[in-house]
Amino acid sequence: MxxxxxxxxxxxxxxxxxxxxxxxxxxxxxxxxxxxxxxxxxxxxxxxxxxxxxxxxxxxxxxxxxxxxxxxxxxxxxxxxxxxxxxxxxxDGVNVTERRNLVYNFRSLLARDQKGHLIAGLYFPVGGRGKDAQFTLFFDSGTEKQKTKYKFNTFIDPDTIPDSISEEVELCNAQMNYKEGELRNIICKLAKVLSNQSFIDQVLEINDDICRLCL
Structure with a gap:
């Protein structure tokens, strides 16, 4: 800023x-x-x-x-x-903004055009327990903006991801200007992180403490 x-x-x-x-x-x-x-x-x-x-x-x-x-x-x-x-x-943004964002309870990975309008990406709240954790994937399908919710546990094992889901992820991947397969790899890594409930609980607790300090 x-x-x-x-x-x-x-x-x-x-x-x-x-x-x-x-x-x-x-x-x-x-x-x-x-x-x-x-x-x-x-x-x-x-x-x-x-x-x-x-x-x-x-x-x-x-x-x-x-x-x-x-x-x-x-x-x-x-x-x-x-x-x-x-x-x-x-x-010094690192000491303020970046540290705060480490434990923020809503995450997004977005692509925008030159006017700031959303093109494609994904977003999710941090806090869904285990198999209930999910994210929203969105991209331009040509006629409209398509939004779909997926469960992270679908991406725990990259070899078992259904072809139909992989195709949508790749469409979003292309609109975000990533290398082929890069977005899927990111989602798979996120799935493993979010499956660690003990870690997520600690992140949310720290975030709650920060929010209380700001009241």
Missing amino acids: VCVQITVDGRPGVLLADPGYHVPRVVTVMADRAYPHTGWFTQSDEPQCRKEYSYAFSPHNGSYVEWRERETRGATVKCQTSLVYVARPYL
Whole structure:
């Protein structure tokens, strides 16, 4: 993420850009929330889900920008807030971001186009117990975006993966610009990791501890 401090007619603000993430635009955040403050915008609008984002300085501490996410699925609306620290230069992502992500309870491997739109990939929650652990694979089938859920235990033994599933994985693999068979190898390795319930329990416990610290 890139954060640039700006002043417009004496009014402070920041520009936020995160080309490595999934917000394909520069967001303007003004302290007074007046023009050219971006405000709420639609990040994605699909038949099953609409996501809207808003970035604004925290009213409790001006060192932070609050990133608000509003997710609408049918009649259900889910909201959550994250914080972006903007008061000092962010010089060491390894000590903060990467370590936090090691134990995050939702994982994804995605390919996007130049505008940030999803092309293909997979995602899954960490926490499904044993044979119930599953992931969602998605790719463009030519006429529509195809999404299918698979159980990880199907990939424990690469030699027993059904041909029909292997074909879909390879279609996704190609759209992610991987070498032939690379995505399948990744999924097989994930299947072995997720089958270690003791390890997964420890990861989730650490994640829960971090979440409680943030409350």
